[in-house]
Amino acid sequence: MSKITKFIALTVATLGVAGGIITTTNPVTASANTKFRYYTNIKDHTYKVLTNKSYIYSNGKITHKTIFMMGAYEDKGGYVWVTYASHVTQNGKKVVYYKFKNGAGFTGWVRSSALKKANTNKATTKQLKTVKPHKGWS
Template identity: 85%
Template sequence: MLKITKFITLIVATMGVTGGIITTTNPVTASANTKFRYYKNIKDHTYKIKTTKPYVYSNGKITHKTIFMLGAFGDKGEYVLVTYASHVTQNGKKVVYYKFKNGAGFTGWVRRSALKKGNTTKSVTRILKTVKPHKGWS
């Protein structure tokens, strides 16, 4: 009886070590599969910042994430000017990113769900259009 329990313990330990080696040699890579589809020039319109959590990208192909979140460019409820749309596919789903410019002249690309179309006066839109882009940013 003692030999059988030692034998079973040895088999279980061997299977555990073998399973541990197999799982560590095949790492799982998790990343967003992003494919650029096309740009679209849209009519300039002011949008309100709906949420400040999304990351801002520096190009429309969504290949370079900046260190900033949308909250660094303005608080919730502030207005930004949107001029272009970038259509990409992320993990098989179609997603739209907007190029925005805030009142300080900083620009970036952010997901459409982070912005909400705002009804502003023409003077606010005119002010946002006349702001020169900040140096060092496109």
């Protein structure tokens, strides 16, 4: 092995160890400071989806973000059935999340600003009310 190859190998190993030490001593926190406050049983109603770019959570305490966004379950302009509200504080601001169920039976919790109360025809409302929740999600 030549001197240049040994020098390069030693330099790479040294930088790798130094980089590992730097990243372990300065941890980065990326999550928002979220505190659960309480649940509310709201009157069941049909809501219209306003945005596809709202994150979906799997529980009302907003502790587990799913890999999906609203567009994966229901497209903008579609309708969902809302049954519960979860009140949380995120970074000092009070926020409400709604538990929704779409026409395929998928459920989740989404921020209230992503939905708007809507009046729909009886067929749409009946379909959203009677569909059984999907077995993969609760």
